[in-house]
Amino acid sequence: MNAAYPATGQGRLLEKLIGAVRAEFRTELFVPDPADPVLGVRPCRVADCDRSVSQNGLCSGHAGRWRSAGCPVMASFVADPGPVLTGRSQPAQCTVTGCGYGVNAQGMCMRHYGQWKRAGRPEPRTWAACAPPVPEGGREPCRLPFCSLWVENDRQLFCRSHTNRWHLLGSPELEVFIEHCLLRGRARVDFRGVTPQLALEFQYAMQCRRDEQTITAPPQLVSWALRQAVNAGVGSVLELSPAQWRQHVATVTAWPNAAAFLLFAHDAVESLRDGTGWEVEYSRDVWRLHKLPGITTPPARRAPRNNLRFDRITQPWLRVLVKRWIRLRLTSGLSFTTAVADLASMTRFSAFLGDVGDSERGLGGIDRAMLERYLAWIASQPGGHSVKEDCVTGLNMFFAAIRQHGWDNSLPTSAVFFPGDCPRRPPRVSRRLAEYVMAQVEAPANLARWSNPHGRLVTLILIRCGLRASDACTLPFDCLVHDGQGAPYLRYFNNKMHREAAVPIDTELEAEIRAHQQRVTAGWPAPHRHLFPHEHGNANGQRPLTYYSYRCMLNRWLADCDIRDEHGEPAHLTPHQWRHTFACRLINRDVPQEVVQVLLDHQSSQMTAHYARITDQTVRRRWEQATKVNVQGEPVAIEPDGPLGQAQWAKTRYGIATQTLPHGYCGLPVQKTCPHANACLTCPVFLTGPEFLPELREHRGRTLTLIETAATAGQRRVVEMNQQVLTNLDRMISGCQQQTTDASHAS
Numbered sequence: 066m067n068a069a070y071p072a073t074g075q076g077r078l079l080e081k082l083i084g085a086v087r088a089e090f091r092t093e094l095f096v097p098d099p100a101d102p103v104l105g106v107r108p109c110r111v112a113d114c115d116r117s118v119s120q121n122g123l124c125s126g127h128a129g130r131w132r133s134a135g136c137p138v139m140a141s142f143v144a145d146p147g148p149v150l151t152g153r154s155q156p157a158q159c160t161v162t163g164c165g166y167g168v169n170a171q172g173m174c175m176r177h178y179g180q181w182k183r184a185g186r187p188e189p190r191t192w193a194a195c196a197p198p199v200p201e202g203g204r205e206p207c208r209l210p211f212c213s214l215w216v217e218n219d220r221q222l223f224c225r226s227h228t229n230r231w232h233l234l235g236s237p238e239l240e241v242f243i244e245h246c247l248l249r250g251r252a253r254v255d256f257r258g259v260t261p262q263l264a265l266e267f268q269y270a271m272q273c274r275r276d277e278q279t280i281t282a283p284p285q286l287v288s289w290a291l292r293q294a295v296n297a298g299v300g301s302v303l304e305l306s307p308a309q310w311r312q313h314v315a316t317v318t319a320w321p322n323a324a325a326f327l328l329f330a331h332d333a334v335e336s337l338r339d340g341t342g343w344e345v346e347y348s349r350d351v352w353r354l355h356k357l358p359g360i361t362t363p364p365a366r367r368a369p370r371n372n373l374r375f376d377r378i379t380q381p382w383l384r385v386l387v388k389r390w391i392r393l394r395l396t397s398g399l400s401f402t403t404a405v406a407d408l409a410s411m412t413r414f415s416a417f418l419g420d421v422g423d424s425e426r427g428l429g430g431i432d433r434a435m436l437e438r439y440l441a442w443i444a445s446q447p448g449g450h451s452v453k454e455d456c457v458t459g460l461n462m463f464f465a466a467i468r469q470h471g472w473d474n475s476l477p478t479s480a481v482f483f484p485g486d487c488p489r490r491p492p493r494v495s496r497r498l499a500e501y502v503m504a505q506v507e508a509p510a511n512l513a514r515w516s517n518p519h520g521r522l523v524t525l526i527l528i529r530c531g532l533r534a535s536d537a538c539t540l541p542f543d544c545l546v547h548d549g550q551g552a553p554y555l556r557y558f559n560n561k562m563h564r565e566a567a568v569p570i571d572t573e574l575e576a577e578i579r580a581h582q583q584r585v586t587a588g589w590p591a592p593h594r595h596l597f598p599h600e601h602g603n604a605n606g607q608r609p610l611t612y613y614s615y616r617c618m619l620n621r622w623l624a625d626c627d628i629r630d631e632h633g634e635p636a637h638l639t640p641h642q643w644r645h646t647f648a649c650r651l652i653n654r655d656v657p658q659e660v661v662q663v664l665l666d667h668q669s670s671q672m673t674a675h676y677a678r679i680t681d682q683t684v685r686r687r688w689e690q691a692t693k694v695n696v697q698g699e700p701v702a703i704e705p706d707g708p709l710g711q712a713q714w715a716k717t718r719y720g721i722a723t724q725t726l727p728h729g730y731c732g733l734p735v736q737k738t739c740p741h742a743n744a745c746l747t748c749p750v751f752l753t754g755p756e757f758l759p760e761l762r763e764h765r766g767r768t769l770t771l772i773e774t775a776a777t778a779g780q781r782r783v784v785e786m787n788q789q790v791l792t793n794l795d796r797m798i799s800g801c802q803q804q805t806t807d808a809s810h811a812s
Contacts, residue, residue, distance in 0.1 A: 078301070078338045084264040085337060090268040092243065095254040097284060102590065102604035105273045106252040106283050108137075115248030124250055126150040152249040155212045155228040160190070163199040165206075165215040175217075175225070195656030206337040208239065209246055252284040259291065260300050267291050267302075269337065270330035278605035280324055289320065290327040302331045303338070347392065350376040350384070354401055371401065373408055378415040386473065387411045390466050392499035410459030417442050428467075429475035440486055453467045454487050493675055496642050497649040501631050503528075511626040519597045519610055522581050526555070527640055530568045531665055534640035535560055538610040538669050543584065545578060546622045559666050566666040615640065648676035662766040755801045765794045 097104035099117070106117040109124035116124035121139070123131060127150070131142050156167050159174035161192065166174030171189040173181060176197045181192055204215040207224040216223035221228050222239065231242055254271070256264040267287065274282045293314055294302060305313065307328050314324040339345055341356040352373040354360065373391065378384040387408065390634075394404050417439050438458075443453050467473055498506075505511060507528065515521035526537045536557050546556045546567060553575040554567040589598050589606035597610035605809040619640065628636040644665070651661045753761065768791045775783040 088465035090272045160193040161196045167214045254284045267332045273333045289323045326759040407459045410456045431480045432477045433479040496645040498646045527643040542593040755805045
């Protein structure tokens with residue numbers, strides 16, 4: 066017996082089991098309803114066969130026939146499966162008229178078979194037809210309900226065939242044998258011969274699995290687990306630890322589901338014996354999160370079977386404080402995934418203390434000098450920037466909690482990190498997908514290759530709505546809403562921000578969701594909570610699709626479609642990249658950033674700016690829209706693809722926005738003063754465009770009038786100055802007209 070799992074309190078456990086196991090499970094022979102979503106096994110596909118399915122939708126008997134027939138088309142085999150299976154049908158009856166005994170040979174009972182041999186073995190059918198009829202009365206029928214054959218003599222209870230079967234089974238009691246025959250081929254769990262407490266423990270585990278309505282536990286699986294416990298010679302599943310049970314079953318089978326049920330039974334019985342909650346888990350060095358009610362869990366994982374491993378913190382004084390801190394974090398509503406990251410940072414700090422040999426100094430030995438050594442140690446460890454940053458920020462929050470709550474006053478005031486202690490975050494690059502890849506992803510032929518309707522619709526929602534994958538997977542069943550004009554919206558729960566949100570959708574996506582709702586209604590039991598019920602371990606349909614299940618579907622689909630990047634390599638993408646792509650597409654279609662922020666349901670505009678990046682194509686388009694002509698009538702020649710292209714475009718756009726003139730723009734940097742005393746029409750950095758053609762023509766007319774007046778008055782200097790202006794105006798008007806002509810031809 067394992068010392069870590071003592072058998073103390075077994076009497077108390079037995080009392081709890083007796084009080085907890087319901088009457089429907091406390092039976093020696095448990096036969097579940099075939100319609101039970103967790104414990105039941107559906108009947109054979111062959112009509113009038115109530116045996117439980119074994120493989121390919123058939124019972125073991127019909128499956129054997131199907132294989133012997135060469136595995137024909139299933140529909141054809143089910144239509145003509147052959148004679149009724151033996152076991153719960155009446156054996157063959159003697160062919161002599163009036164004889165109710167079972168067949169021994171040649172279609173005759175033992176008595177008529179002997180008479181036939183003494184008659185010289187004539188043709189059996191002819192002889193049986195001519196044999197004198199057997200008088201009626203005085204014979205007892207077989208005691209099995211489905212058999213009316215006569216018993217051979219007064220000392221027997223069954224017909225000849227069933228008497229042989231009774232002997233083969235060890236001549237059990239009458240009721241036991243009848244029950245065995247009636248249940249032949251039916252899935253069941255037999256607890257006869259099992260010690261009372263062990264039987265109750267497995268019955269309780271079946272009851273718990275049934276109440277959870279998640280993972281199925283058919284009788285074949287439970288029977289195998291029960292057999293392993295009996296073979297181990299234990300009186301309770303708690304006599305071996307989970308590790309010992311894993312080692313035990315690993316030597317006898319590779320059936321993971323059955324081994325998992327054995328461990329589930331151990332966990333359920335242990336919870337019944339010890340209870341659950343913080344008072345039970347806090348003293349342990351390994352916390353089982355599914356035994357801690359009320360903690361914040363990720364979407365689609367309401368009872369995660371994760372463990373928090375405090376046993377990896379080797380310093381007892383540190384372990385006590387870390388457990389207190391993590392408990393506070395969890396009970397304050399922090400997600401357990403963040404708590405896992407916090408514990409990982411403290412585990413690294415524990416490893417550092419062990420490496421530098423300062424484990425025994427306690428909390429009072431942690432000062433600024435030690436933290437600087439810790440920073441150097443972290444820099445030398447494997448891991449990315451975010452991992453190392455978590456090691457510093459997590460430890461800093463740990464110190465702050467100790468000071469705030471007064472857990473240990475020995476912590477020096479110098480034990481603190483400063484903002485400059487961590488290296489600066491590297492610039493975040495855009496995670497949007499190239500349109501080359503998106504064209505393949507959105508191709509109708511590739512979308513049609515989805516074999517799973519869940520995966521296809523989730524993909525469409527991610528691409529067209531920009532949701533996080535976890536939010537899309539946990540969409541409610543009634544996720545469609547409409548405004549006053551009847552426009553459809555997709556309503557969802559933002560799991561990160563813990564609030565509801567909505568995003569507008571088109572009628573095509575609305576129709577896709579409506580069709581999927583009908584599929585869910587037809588395939589899952591009511592009530593329907595989720596648009597995407599998880600396909601496995603979800604007997605009652607109340608568990609949503611998980612992010613990781615969708616990722617597996619997505620990876621298989623990408624491989625089937627052979628999605629490639631611009632370099633011809635297989636494309637590696639994550640669902641979250643579609644959110645970045647969605648934002649980039651909107652911002653590059655001139656959707657205002659504040660609108661994009663609402664559609665993404667972001668808290669800050671800075672986060673939206675990280676998602677919504679302007680592409681090179683948009684830079685080129687807006688550059689072309691901003692292209693102007695100078696005073697020589699020539700288009701401003703700046704290469705968008707050059708090393709200074711984006712900077713020059715930004716400088717020009719900034720000047721246009723801040724230094725607009727009556728008939729053009731100033732291209733001079735705003736930091737400089739204008740050296741031209743004359744109007745801008747003789748300035749080499751003056752810019753104009755087709756939108757100023759009316760003003761330019763009007764100015765040209767006024768310039769001609771001024772030249773004529775000055776020439777009449779003999780003002781030669783005024784004529785020369787304005788003649789240059791007139792020449793520049795003619796060039797600019799000609800250049801703007803040419804741009805207008807080219808634009809009309811292009812359209």
